[in-house]
Structure formats: structure tokens, C-alpha cells
Amino acid sequence: MKLDRRRFLGSSVGVAATAGVTAEWVWPKHTVSYRRPRSAVAVLNAAEYSVRIEALLLDGLRLFRLPVLGRSILLKPNLVEDLPGPVNTNSALIGAAARCFLRLGAVRVVIGEGPGHQRDTELVVQAAGLKPHLAERQIEFVDLNRDELRKVKLKANYSGLGELWLPSAVLESDFVVSMPKVKTHHWAGVTLSLKNMFGVVPGMKYGWPKNLLHWSGIHESILDICATVPIHFVIADGITAMEGNGPLQGSPRQLGKIVLADDPVAADATCARLMGFDPLRVRHLSEGGHFLGNLREDRIRMLAEEVGAPTRPFSVLPEFRYLLAVKG
């Protein structure tokens, strides 16, 4: 049989595709799947961080009928630096969330974070204004950079890391709530509930910043971490968000939304849409949509407000213009 160039190329592509599918079948990239037939999202309108947030949040959380009675909750906010501006998840929202979970029957709420650059976690907690919210007896803060650690085999293999030492406070929690600040990110495109989980990786072992995760691939590390530490719920702070050169030096962007979701991929996809981005163009979201949760709008049930396109998309660095959703 004569093999012309076109047939040869066609056969090569076919062989490569078959090899890829076989490799994925023999060595699957992930050993877990948290994707359900449908996920639920609620977008709440909140113009400012006021005392009314707690009541609003409680009403929003009640829409989900969360299984938190008698359970220990870990709130994982995004506390990065002692900087002004919308860098950190707002403390009023963190405090409100902690009190809401207690009111819903949780026995204990741990607020845990391991800032990625600033070694002095106390300074970040002070600057974020979190201290007054820790006065309640059943609410405590744990520095995830310096907690007791356990070595854990990762449940996905995108980064090649294989295993990570992770904090006991995270591994022992019954219910993990990721509380990101809605921001653009100069390495990952966006930082939302999935990227927020970088903060569970302990600085005591991996340093400040957790540079190994960057060398192993940011998107790949996000997928591996979130496969290993499943996020049960998301409360995203999009009241005052950040656009441009985030996550530290961007500009404030008044979005006026709190996004609640029982699925981190659905939460991040919704936030991305609110930012004017196409979630399929965020690499860890498009891949996470295969096993961490639901990305497609037809698999997301909106419990409160529908997601409309923003009047003006979030500004991005030139390198991330590809994230912008095509109009129409």
C-alpha cells in the first residue's frame, strides 16, 4: 500500500490521539470526581460591606440546605498581604460567614489561611481587620503556614508533585468553604475559589512564596490541590473586586456581588462570567470542569440572580486579553 503524505499525517494524528486516550486511561490524571449532575449558585447583590451582610448571607446560605449541623467548618479566606485596597477577602464578610455557620448549627468555625508572600501572618490578620471577629468563643484563626503537617498523596497528577505536606486543620475539617476575593491574577489570569486553595500549602515546608507550585505549573498545582482538598462550598467576595494587575497591584472594581455555590468550578465559572471572561479560557477551570465541578451554564442552577454580562469587562494585563468573552 502506498502511503502518501496526507495519509501519513492523518495516520500519525490518529496514532497520537489514540496514544493520548490510552495514556489517560492507563495513567488517569485524577483519581476522584466531584462533579454532580447539577450544581447550585446564588449571586447576591450587596453594594457595600455593611452590618446587613450577615442577614443577607444567612438568607443566601439557607437556599442551599447545607449539611453543617454539628460539623466543624474551615473558612479559607484569601488573606495575602497587609496592603490597602481590595487585596484580601473583606473581614466583615469573613466574620459574617463564621457567625452564619454557627447559627446554622456548626459546632466550630476555624478561619485558616497561610499567606503566600508575607511570613508574618499576624500582621496580615491585623491589617485585614479580622481580629474583632475572632472574639466569639467558637471561632478561631489557624495559621496554615505553621500548623501540624501530614504528608498526603495527591488525588490528581497534573503537576507531577505526587504528594504534599498539608495542614491538619485542613485535613481534619468536615466542611471546607473557600472564600476568595474576586480578582485578576498576573500569573493565573484569575484568582477565585480554586486558586485560593494555594493558601492551604504550608510556607513552613514550601517557603514564602510557595515557589515550588509555580515551578510545577500554577494551573496544574491548582488542580492537584483541589482534587486532594475538596471544596464543599464557596462564598466569593465580589463586592469590591480587583481588576488589572492583580492580585496585589490592581485597581478596585465595584462589582457589588457575593457569589455562593456548592461547587467551586460552578462558582469560579460564574465569577469569571461576571468579570466578562470566558471561563473555558481559564486553563484550570476548563480542565477542572471535567472532574472538580460543573463549568457549563446548563449544569448550573441559579438560586438567586441570573448572571448578566458586565457593562464593561474587567481590565486585564495584555497577556490575558484572551480571557475576554466574545460579545454576543
Place this chain on the structure above:
Amino acid sequence: MEATSLAILCLLAERPSEAPRLGKLLSDVQLADGSWPSFVGDRESSWTTALAVCALNSVNDPSKARERGESWLLRTKGREGHWFWRWKFKTADRNVQFDPDKYGWPWISGSASWVIPTAFSIIAIEQFTVCNRSEESEKRIHLGVEMLLDRACVDGGWNSGNSLVYGVPLRPHVEATAIALLALQDEQRTEMIQKSLSWLRQNAASVDSVSSLAWCILTLFVYQEPIGGLKNRLATIIGNGRDIRNNATLATAILALKCGEMIHPFEVLR
């Protein structure tokens, strides 16, 4: 190991006669390659090797542990120490601006050079080789100092090690600035060092977190700045110390409160 090394430095001040036992605590958990891990139970080498060598320097440990630790430090470099990554950072990856020819020490192997591990490694090697410095040690100290100066923030001070990202200057951190200045104690007071010292002095007056304030005191003392008021403020913040849940922070605070009453653990004595 960070907490253990700092705690040994504190205990040494209280009970100098315990020095051999404290030294043995560290040498018992040294890894086969001469390094120390981040914590007991881990098998991977880490930046805490520099702190452990500093502690053994204070203990004046007679065993070979210090020598092996210093030898590991001399062999270890940030990832940009490899020609391929240096080439990549010079040509393709310019979003974070720095000179990759000037490298120091990483937190763990496989990561780039960062300010705090580099600063402690410089101090550890300088202390250990103060009486007899090899050319190799001198070269690494020099390269580490160059790296610190290259990574300084635009208006002075240091953060974890990124001064300019996408052309925008990043802000310094108190703790990283204090520790970097400790490592530069023997250097000529260039404009950058003066600016950084001035930034630290200014921020020390308002910082209220235990760790950052303690490192300010330890550094400003070495630079012969007044620290009495800062020590009083630190003592007030700490109270009886019960609220400090991190032993590394507690030990740093004790060292800061004893500053001036004991041999400074991070001073390079000549």
C-alpha cells in the same frame, strides 16, 4: 527546625552550661547530606540549615555537624544558579525583573533564590568562617550579598524577593527587610542600605505584630540604633506570652527582649 533553632538560641542565653546538650539536639536530626529539614519527620533539605548552623555557631559546637552544614550551604543554590534557567530569565521570562546572574539560596531545593533563606545563609557562613574564610565561602557570600542588593525594593527594603513585577514596584515587608539588613551588617553603608534602614526605623515605630517588631529590634540593635522604646512596646504586646501560639515567634520575641543583655545570635563578631 526554625522554632527549634531559635529556641536553642534563647535557652543558651539562660543556661550556657547546657550548650553541648542543645547542640546535640540539632546534630541528632541533621540529614545525611549535611542539611536540616523543615521539620523533624521530613527527609528533604531546607533553608533551616542556615538557622541550625547559626544556632550551632552560638553553641560553639565541636562536632562536624556545623562543617557539614556549611558545606551543604556552599553546594546549594537557587534554581536560577543553573545556566538554563539563567538564560530563560534573561531572554524569555522578564515579567519579574531581576538579575539571574546574582543568585542566593532557596527555601527548598527546586525553587528559586529568595531573600530570607539567602540572608540567613550569608550570616551562617560569615559566622562560621569568621576566623578562616575560604575563597569558596567568600565567593558565595559575595554572590549572596549581590543578590540581596539586586532584589531590594525600589525605595529600599525587601519583600520575599520580587521588587518589580510587570514594571510595577512592589512594597517591602518589615520582617524581610530586617533579616536582609542583618545579613548586610558587614557591608558598606550604600545608599540602598541607608534607605532600607531608614524605612525599617520608620516602620518599627508603628508595627504591632510580635514577629515583625522583634526582628526590627534585633536588626536595629546591630546597626546601633536605639531600641529601648521598641523593647518596651514589644513587652507590652506580648504580656505573659500565652497568646503566642507559634514557638518561632515566641523565641524571636525573647531574643529581641534580651537584645543587649546577651551575645547577639545573628551578629558577625570579629
